[in-house]
Amino acid sequence: MAASQVVRGTFAPGKAVVSAVLALIALVLMLAPLVIYPVFVMQALCFALFACAFNLLLGYAGLLSFGHAMFLGSAGYICAHGVKEWGLEPLAAVLIGAGAAAAIGLFAGVLAVRRQGIYFAMITVAFSQMIYFYCLQAQFTHGEDGITNAQPGKLLGIVNLSDSTNMYYFVVAGTVFGFWMIYRTVNSPFGDVLKAIRENEPRAISLGYRVDQYKLAAFVISAALAGLAGGLKALVAQNASLTDVSFSTSGEVVLMTLLGGMGTLSGPVVGAFLIVFMKFFLSGLGQWVTVIQGLIFVICVLLFPRGIVGGLERLAKWSL
Amino acid sequence: MLLHSTITSQQLFGQLLVGLINGSFYALLSLGLAVIFGMLGIVNFAHGALYMLGAYVALFLLRELSLSYWVALVVGPLVVGTVGALLQRTLLRRLAGLDPLYGLLLTFGVALVIQGAFENFFGASGSPYPIPVQLSGAQNLGFMILPNYRLWVISFSLAVCLSTWLVVEKTKLGAYLRAATENPALVQAFGINVPRMIMLTYAFGAALAALGGVLAAPIYQVRPGMGAELVSVVFAVVVIGGMGSILGSIITGFALGLIEGITKVFYPEASSTVVFVIMAGVLLLKPAGLFGKTA
Numbered sequence: 001m002a003a004s005q006v007v008r009g010t011f012a013p014g015k016a017v018v019s020a021v022l023a024l025i026a027l028v029l030m031l032a033p034l035v036i037y038p039v040f041v042m043q044a045l046c047f048a049l050f051a052c053a054f055n056l057l058l059g060y061a062g063l064l065s066f067g068h069a070m071f072l073g074s075a076g077y078i079c080a081h082g083v084k085e086w087g088l089e090p091l092a093a094v095l096i097g098a099g100a101a102a103a104i105g106l107f108a109g110v111l112a113v114r115r116q117g118i119y120f121a122m123i124t125v126a127f128s129q130m131i132y133f134y135c136l137q138a139q140f141t142h143g144e145d146g147i148t149n150a151q152p153g154k155l156l157g158i159v160n161l162s163d164s165t166n167m168y169y170f171v172v173a174g175t176v177f178g179f180w181m182i183y184r185t186v187n188s189p190f191g192d193v194l195k196a197i198r199e200n201e202p203r204a205i206s207l208g209y210r211v212d213q214y215k216l217a218a219f220v221i222s223a224a225l226a227g228l229a230g231g232l233k234a235l236v237a238q239n240a241s242l243t244d245v246s247f248s249t250s251g252e253v254v255l256m257t258l259l260g261g262m263g264t265l266s267g268p269v270v271g272a273f274l275i276v277f278m279k280f281f282l283s284g285l286g287q288w289v290t291v292i293q294g295l296i297f298v299i300c301v302l303l304f305p306r307g308i309v310g311g312l313e314r315l316a317k318w319s320l
Numbered sequence: 321m322l323l324h325s326t327i328t329s330q331q332l333f334g335q336l337l338v339g340l341i342n343g344s345f346y347a348l349l350s351l352g353l354a355v356i357f358g359m360l361g362i363v364n365f366a367h368g369a370l371y372m373l374g375a376y377v378a379l380f381l382l383r384e385l386s387l388s389y390w391v392a393l394v395v396g397p398l399v400v401g402t403v404g405a406l407l408q409r410t411l412l413r414r415l416a417g418l419d420p421l422y423g424l425l426l427t428f429g430v431a432l433v434i435q436g437a438f439e440n441f442f443g444a445s446g447s448p449y450p451i452p453v454q455l456s457g458a459q460n461l462g463f464m465i466l467p468n469y470r471l472w473v474i475s476f477s478l479a480v481c482l483s484t485w486l487v488v489e490k491t492k493l494g495a496y497l498r499a500a501t502e503n504p505a506l507v508q509a510f511g512i513n514v515p516r517m518i519m520l521t522y523a524f525g526a527a528l529a530a531l532g533g534v535l536a537a538p539i540y541q542v543r544p545g546m547g548a549e550l551v552s553v554v555f556a557v558v559v560i561g562g563m564g565s566i567l568g569s570i571i572t573g574f575a576l577g578l579i580e581g582i583t584k585v586f587y588p589e590a591s592s593t594v595v596f597v598i599m600a601g602v603l604l605l606k607p608a609g610l611f612g613k614t615a
Contacts, residue, residue, distance in 0.1 A: 290436030297429025
């Protein structure tokens with residue numbers, strides 16, 4: 001996709017700059033709850049991880065999944081069910097949720113990687129709709145009501161996550177772990193093969209790479225990390241609902257990534273914060289939010305297909 | 321499961337009829353998607369919104385202008401076709417030469433705008449649309465009661481689908497269209513206005529969706545969300561059939577509607593997911609789709 005053209009003209013910033021930026025981000029994350037409503041930051045962080053996981057597929061492997069909500073939502077359900085009905089320790093519940101999302105990703109991925117481009121997108125739409133209908137009918141999801149009042153309990157039996165400060169640092173740790181996983185994946189030999197597939201799939205095949213297996217691996221990693229985001233989000237909200245598994249959430253994560261800049265590391269984070277921020281402050285406008293999101297889609301595609309960070313990269317000639 | 325063994329023929333044929341009705345809409349919508357895909361190479365994510373728009377045009381004509389269903393059947397597709405032509409001309413055309421995924425994203429955005437706006441104006445709840453008097457009543461076939469309007473929907477949409485197939489496969493216009501799909505530059509060199517043809521193709525696909533919407537109005541409630549719910553099933557239908565063939569998408573549409581109906585009789589819990597399960601099976605055995613040529 002076009003995002004790839006950006007990368008070629010850029011070079012990575014020096015180590016000192018990277019360390020400085022990371023330290024600054026860490027400082028901001030530590031101090032943010034003093035200034036901003038912590039629930040807002042936690043929500044935004046979960047969506048940011050979700051968008052980064054999605055971007056691992058779209059931006060680095062060139063696969064557009066239009067059904068990523070199935071991983072976010074089902075992991076959320078399982079995590080919420082785990083802490084509420086099984087009395088699971090919250091970290092275990094989050095990990096089981098992410099594992100379940102990875103399993104769904106394996107099943108959907110095996111079938112979806114058999115087709116490319118727009119077919120891939122349509123197949124993921126269809127599978128996520130299947131999961132949606134399942135969640136609508138299943139007993140443990142409580143249909144339209146969702147799982148409510150899922151108290152997170154004590155982390156490792158010690159730290160009480162019902163305390164919002166503890167929860168905040170737990171979510172920060174969880175999402176930072178997720179970002180780190182994505183960073184390592186993208187900057188590994190595996191990530192290079194993914195980029196090669198994105199740029200020129202026939203060439204990658206001719207070089208002897210089993211393209212489908214690489215795509216499947218990327219799909220499962222992406223699903224697991226989206227599940228991690230979903231589990232954390234369910235703990236933050238103390239509930240799991242149909243919204244998280246719905247088509248509109250799948251569309252939202254595409255929007256976040258497109259707005260921030262696909263194929264950039266930090267773009268989806270920027271996009272996620274902007275969209276969550278917008279929904280938070282415009283919640284009084286009702287369905288006009290949908291219209292605004294649609295307009296952002298249209299404007300981004302027509303005028304800024306590189307997104308915000310992609311555009312900045314081009315100006316600064318730095319890989320952000 | 322004693323209950324399942326005592327299915328009356330009334331129930332069975334009733335659900336088969338519902339299946340055929342759904343199949344009519346699957347066929348009309350997947351046909352439009354296939355036509356647009358063939359010419360523009362994009363998946364039209366706005367298809368559900370255009371279908372919904374067709375139903376609302378019918379509702380508007382009836383309530384505000386007291387114009388009948390029969391007028392709506394002509395005006396609905398015309399209005400939505402014009403909307404489609406404008407959309408293609410002003411927005412989609414700018415994406416020529418880019419990755420087709422951008423077309424998908426753009427049409428998705430357009431769908432959000434249309435659907436969100438309608439939810440603002442009309443709320444999420446539905447409005448009823450009366451069955452036209454000429455088609456009210458029903459036929460008693462002995463083994464089942466067949467409402468006239470449902471018979472009309474099935475036969476009319478079948479007729480529309482088959483005539484589309486005839487036009488594309490058997491007429492000179494269709495030959496131009498197929499040629500322009502294969503090699504637009506060459507067809508352009510022969511003096512045919514390919515950009516206009518692309519615009520009209522998108523308009524035609526949009527008009528087919530709107531026709532589906534007008535036909536659906538008296539059966540389902542007219543709601544802003546009516547298209548969005550249908551379109552994910554239609555995508556599965558398109559993946560199963562493969563978008564390469566027009567006749568293929570018509571057959572797949574009707575067949576999957578029927579299968580859904582049968583499932584509703586014998587295993588109702590699975591009726592909303594059976595199409596997706598079939599899609600998974602088809603992807604395993606024949607990844608290009610039942611009627612698709614290449615993967």
